[in-house]
Amino acid sequence: MMEKLKSAVKHMNVPRLIIILFFLFIVFLAYTNDINVNSYIGSTIKYWGMWGVLVLAMVPSIKCGIGPNFGISLGIVCGLLGSLLSIEFGITDKFNAMVPGLGPWAAIAFAMISSAFFAWFVGIAYGKILNSVKGSEMTVTTYIGYSFIYLMCIVWFRAPFTNSEIKWPIGASGVRNSLSMDTSFGGVLNDFLGFDLGGEGGVYIPTGLVLFFLLCCLLVFLYFRSRSGLAMTAAGSNPSFARANGIDVDKMRIKGIALSTVLGAIGIVVYTQGFGILQAYTAPLQMGFQCVAAILIGGATTGKAKISHVIIGTFLFQGLLMFTPPVSNKLLAGTDISDTMRQIIQNGVILYALTKAKGGSSNEE
Amino acid sequence: MKNNTEKKISFGGYLRSALFQNKVIILFTVLCIGCIAASNTSLNYIASEVFSRFGRNACLVLALIIPCLAGLGMNFGIVVGAIAAQIAIFFVVHWGFTGIGGFMLCALMSTPMAILFGWLLGILFNKTKGSEMITGLVLGFFADGVYRLFTLYIIGGLIPYDDPNLLDRGFGLRNAFDLSDSIKYALDDISFVTVFRIFMIVIIALQLINLMIGSKKNMAVDKKESSMKLIAAIVGLVLTFVLMAIPGISGMIGGTRLVLSDTLRVAMIIYLISLVVRRFVLKREIGNDKLIRGAVLTAVVLVLSYVPFIRDILRTVKISACTYAVICLFCFFNNWILDTKLGQDMRTVGQNRIVAGSAGINVDKIRITATCISTVLAAWGQLIYLQNLGTFNTVQQQSNVGLYAVAALLVGGASVQKANNRQAIIGVVLFHTLFVVAPLAATQLIGDSAISEYIRMFICYGVIAVSLAMHAWKKKGRKVEKKTSEDGAAKDAVKTIA
Numbered sequence: 110m111m112e113k114l115k116s117a118v119k120h121m122n123v124p125r126l127i128i129i130l131f132f133l134f135i136v137f138l139a140y141t142n143d144i145n146v147n148s149y150i151g152s153t154i155k156y157w158g159m160w161g162v163l164v165l166a167m168v169p170s171i172k173c174g175i176g177p178n179f180g181i182s183l184g185i186v187c188g189l190l191g192s193l194l195s196i197e198f199g200i201t202d203k204f205n206a207m208v209p210g211l212g213p214w215a216a217i218a219f220a221m222i223s224s225a226f227f228a229w230f231v232g233i234a235y236g237k238i239l240n241s242v243k244g245s246e247m248t249v250t251t252y253i254g255y256s257f258i259y260l261m262c263i264v265w266f267r268a269p270f271t272n273s274e275i276k277w278p279i280g281a282s283g284v285r286n287s288l289s290m291d292t293s294f295g296g297v298l299n300d301f302l303g304f305d306l307g308g309e310g311g312v313y314i315p316t317g318l319v320l321f322f323l324l325c326c327l328l329v330f331l332y333f334r335s336r337s338g339l340a341m342t343a344a345g346s347n348p349s350f351a352r353a354n355g356i357d358v359d360k361m362r363i364k365g366i367a368l369s370t371v372l373g374a375i376g377i378v379v380y381t382q383g384f385g386i387l388q389a390y391t392a393p394l395q396m397g398f399q400c401v402a403a404i405l406i407g408g409a410t411t412g413k414a415k416i417s418h419v420i421i422g423t424f425l426f427q428g429l430l431m432f433t434p435p436v437s438n439k440l441l442a443g444t445d446i447s448d449t450m451r452q453i454i455q456n457g458v459i460l461y462a463l464t465k466a467k468g469g470s471s472n473e474e
Numbered sequence: 475m476k477n478n479t480e481k482k483i484s485f486g487g488y489l490r491s492a493l494f495q496n497k498v499i500i501l502f503t504v505l506c507i508g509c510i511a512a513s514n515t516s517l518n519y520i521a522s523e524v525f526s527r528f529g530r531n532a533c534l535v536l537a538l539i540i541p542c543l544a545g546l547g548m549n550f551g552i553v554v555g556a557i558a559a560q561i562a563i564f565f566v567v568h569w570g571f572t573g574i575g576g577f578m579l580c581a582l583m584s585t586p587m588a589i590l591f592g593w594l595l596g597i598l599f600n601k602t603k604g605s606e607m608i609t610g611l612v613l614g615f616f617a618d619g620v621y622r623l624f625t626l627y628i629i630g631g632l633i634p635y636d637d638p639n640l641l642d643r644g645f646g647l648r649n650a651f652d653l654s655d656s657i658k659y660a661l662d663d664i665s666f667v668t669v670f671r672i673f674m675i676v677i678i679a680l681q682l683i684n685l686m687i688g689s690k691k692n693m694a695v696d697k698k699e700s701s702m703k704l705i706a707a708i709v710g711l712v713l714t715f716v717l718m719a720i721p722g723i724s725g726m727i728g729g730t731r732l733v734l735s736d737t738l739r740v741a742m743i744i745y746l747i748s749l750v751v752r753r754f755v756l757k758r759e760i761g762n763d764k765l766i767r768g769a770v771l772t773a774v775v776l777v778l779s780y781v782p783f784i785r786d787i788l789r790t791v792k793i794s795a796c797t798y799a800v801i802c803l804f805c806f807f808n809n810w811i812l813d814t815k816l817g818q819d820m821r822t823v824g825q826n827r828i829v830a831g832s833a834g835i836n837v838d839k840i841r842i843t844a845t846c847i848s849t850v851l852a853a854w855g856q857l858i859y860l861q862n863l864g865t866f867n868t869v870q871q872q873s874n875v876g877l878y879a880v881a882a883l884l885v886g887g888a889s890v891q892k893a894n895n896r897q898a899i900i901g902v903v904l905f906h907t908l909f910v911v912a913p914l915a916a917t918q919l920i921g922d923s924a925i926s927e928y929i930r931m932f933i934c935y936g937v938i939a940v941s942l943a944m945h946a947w948k949k950k951g952r953k954v955e956k957k958t959s960e961d962g963a964a965k966d967a968v969k970t971i972a
Contacts, residue, residue, distance in 0.1 A: 242946035452619030
């Protein structure tokens with residue numbers, strides 16, 4: 110009996126439990142403090158969909174044995190590049206001129222495809238480096254991600270964009286700090302078939318966004334059922350066994366990280382369309398940590414991840430972030446504690462996972 | 475042994491290996507010189523900036539050496555040490571202590587806090603063996619969050635704390651903390667004479683104790699040497715009073731700052747006196763040792779100081795004697811602790827945990843001790859940093875401490891497993907020269923200084939990423955015993971980052 114209890118405690122995901130209880134507590138506080146819960150549930154769902162694909166990008170990298178991809182910023186930067194190109198070429202206007210209403214869809218499709226294209230190659234190069242630093246992937250990915258973002262800051266600053274929507278009002282070139290997506294593909298997925306659940310003042314459901322997120326989840330799920338996906342899982346969970354079965358482990362790891370980078374690129378396109386503003390420079394710096402924290406809250410470890418972890422974790426994390434500001438505002442008059450709380454929860458969860466990882470993320474000895 | 479192998483290879487080979495070993499330093503020296511040339515700014519300005527930044531930052535970088543040798547890698551967790559220092563400052567400013575007394579109280583208060591934080595950090599590192607660096611980084615962010623919660627919401631919010639100087643919104647500390655009325659320049663303003671006198675008094679006290687214990691316990695104490703040192707120290711002490719009576723010299727050594735050219739002269743005089751004492755009083759041979767090397771180096775710089783532009787620099791740059799003395803103390807401390815039994819154990823643990831464990835060393839305890847020492851040194855380092863800066867951002871001041879310190883150490887040619895004082899010193903000089911001149915150069919070349927911030931951060935993270943990748947690559951190479959050239963991985967890493 111004690112043995113069973115012990116193993117149950119051991120297998121129970123402590124941070125997830127704490128976060129669930131904390132989330133329920135915050136929602137309860139929101140109800141009792143006369144806060145418009147419906148609108149916050151609505152924004153939770155919106156941010157759930159926006160972050161979903163980015164968090165989903167963690168699944169291939171964990172499954173192929175690399176561990177949480179702190180360097181998702183590489184994919185993010187590719188996604189930003191794709192979005193910027195889509196604006197630069199004026200895809201929206203061109204397609205709107207052909208068929209009215211088609212513009213935003215063509216623009217987002219172009220952004221996704223082009224950024225996925227860049228991300229695939231970046232991901233392959235990145236995977237090659239990671240294969241040479243087995244055992245220290247998490248450390249190396251973090252710093253490569255950081256330095257890449259600053260490198261791209263330099264690029265953004267001098268990039269020869271000509272579209273007046275992108276470049277600085279004064280000066281010949283360079284990307285603005287933040288540019289509005291209204292004239293491009295802003296909100297195209299969010300508004301698609303969006304409706305208020307429960308009539309006026311109810312919970313707004315961004316149907317298109319949620320459908321797209323779930324579609325991505327389904328595709329990744331199906332991929333991991335395919336031959337190649339199963340090989341990748343095997344390579345990640347037991348490299349020597351996989352090698353004995355004729356699986357090229359290094360190749361699988363490269364494939365996994367490339368897939369993760371592509372998903373990161375698509376994820377930031379989805380995020381940008383939902384957010385309505387494209388932030389180029391240092392905004393993606395902490396995004397990697399946030400994604401890693403979200404999937405870990407969902408119950409993943411540095412060695413195992415499922416699609417359900419993505420769905421649950423993102424919802425919990427974003428829900429918590431949505432509900433804290435109004436509650437803390439009511440309780441501690443005029444304060445916004447949410448950013449501080451995000452910092453504590455996000456890094457606390459990652460630290461907890463690191464202590465469970467038993468030295469390095471790689472299983473390979 | 476090292477010398478023997480070096481002698482065997484030809485001069486060309488020696489030169490090549492020396493170049494290869496110091497490749498990082500050479501690269502950054504070239505970068506610095508290029509930026510200085512491009513920046514079109516007077517060398518006087520750059521030199522005085524670099525010297526003041528050096529005094530500010532060196533201690534924080536020196537705090538990284540011990541955990542590095544104990545196998546913990548680059549300790550990004552020194553952020554918690556900085557937090558301990560800042561918490562101590564809140565209290566001391568609140569109580570209204572000022573000057574050197576306030577500073578010492580800060581140091582005293584921050585020490586137990588830093589030991590506690592270091593102990594917790596050490597436990598965490600023991601649970602995440604093999605990924606200490608990412609743990610340190612994430613812990614830095616985490617501690618940042620907790621600290622922010624503490625300063626912005628808990629002080630004055632949950633804990634009543636009534637001080638209009640610190641709270642400007644009713645709760646939470648004010649964003650910027652001005653230390654100019656409390657501990658600004660507390661350490662920097664101590665004159666050279668005072669430092670010298672304290673040093674002499676310490677020597678006198680030590681020798682007296684030595685003599686007394688020696689006569690009591692009949693231990694084999696070299697009485698002649700001890701009394702010699704005692705007399706020398708007393709003469710030195712008396713000499714300071716004599717010198718302070720002479721108007722010209724009292725201004726030179728009694729002020730709050732030492733002009734660099736005066737520093738060199740003072741150093742030269744001290745070197746000459748000690749050489750004379752050594753040769754004619756102690757009657758020892760003068761060989762190729764540190765003393766003579768230092769003397770020759772000082773003499774060379776003194777001779778160079780007759781070149782006009784170097785003379786200008788030496789006359790402009792002012793250093794604070796006490797801060798530099800503390801930096802020397804940190805260096806001595808690092809060297810001293812590594813020579814003790816504890817230090818030897820640390821090195822053993824750093825080289826191989828399993829071997830150390832089977833040799834009967836308590837690996838976990840050693841690692842915790844190393845982390846504690848590093849955290850305490852970092853807390854003091856942050857205090858020195860803040861007393862020089864005079865104002866700090868309450869919430870964010872500590873967040874980049876780890877990053878800049880690690881990047882500086884790596885620029886000095888250290889690796890994740892090996893670091894020493896020399897690398898720390900060189901690294902601080904190079905890194906902060908780059909910090910000063912890169913924006914100036916960017917403004918000159920591109921006409922916009924905003925980009926230089928990105929370049930700076932890119933250099934910081936890029937240096938860390940490359941050296942971590944190289945370290946991991948080497949480790950893996952050792953594991954599978956493959957013979958691949960070191961160039962390959964470095965180039966790969968550089969390619970992806972650049």
